[in-house]
Amino acid sequence: MSPIDEPTDNGVIIGADGLARPPWAARDPLLREYYDTEWGMPVRGEQPMFERVSLEGFQAGLSWATILRKRPAFREAFHHFDPDAVAAYTEDDVARLLANAGIVRNQAKIRAAITNARATVDLREEGGLDAFVWSFQPETTPHPRTPAEVPTTSPESVALSKALRRKGFRFVGPTTMFALMEAVGVVDTHLVGSHRRGCSGIWQRP
Numbered sequence: 001m002s003p004i005d006e007p008t009d010n011g012v013i014i015g016a017d018g019l020a021r022p023p024w025a026a027r028d029p030l031l032r033e034y035y036d037t038e039w040g041m042p043v044r045g046e047q048p049m050f051e052r053v054s055l056e057g058f059q060a061g062l063s064w065a066t067i068l069r070k071r072p073a074f075r076e077a078f079h080h081f082d083p084d085a086v087a088a089y090t091e092d093d094v095a096r097l098l099a100n101a102g103i104v105r106n107q108a109k110i111r112a113a114i115t116n117a118r119a120t121v122d123l124r125e126e127g128g129l130d131a132f133v134w135s136f137q138p139e140t141t142p143h144p145r146t147p148a149e150v151p152t153t154s155p156e157s158v159a160l161s162k163a164l165r166r167k168g169f170r171f172v173g174p175t176t177m178f179a180l181m182e183a184v185g186v187v188d189t190h191l192v193g194s195h196r197r198g199c200s201g202i203w204q205r206p
Helices: 029-037 046-059 064-077 083-087 091-098 107-126 129-134 155-166 174-183
Strands: none
Touching: 029 064, 046 064, 046 083, 046 107, 046 129, 046 174, 083 107, 091 107, 107 129, 129 155, 155 174
């Protein structure tokens, strides 16, 4: 590890480009690109939100790097997460997905994605999945200065989890939903010292 990659007192790591990032996004090029361009930016629209919910569900118990590397294969296998297409999947599709080595071949998670697609379609009568998720945006966001200060759940993620379950969704536990809220910009958990803090335009620095 070069001196420039050493964590600073406030928990960020200064990269060779001089930019400060949290440890999880500092070294792996794929995670760094994801952090710098996608993570924490506002996600709007039914299809993008359904994709994020689906991938967060597949991530449960695994690393996000694993899911990110498999994301192109996931998109191809799940018809780019078109809710209508996935909602129409049959047992033949379940078998097809279980035989696809490019994705996470977990039957419970695959079936959950199909179930969640059908629940997403049903939510259109109430304004849609993206509006539903954003309705749980808190009044304030965390201001973590170190990785240890980043929460893993919140009252809002617990409430979102319960609400989605009532709507028929699966693999949407409070921790998974907090990760979703971080990823799509509903909350800002960028470390205060990170160059991406406040990038969503929703929350003011710090």
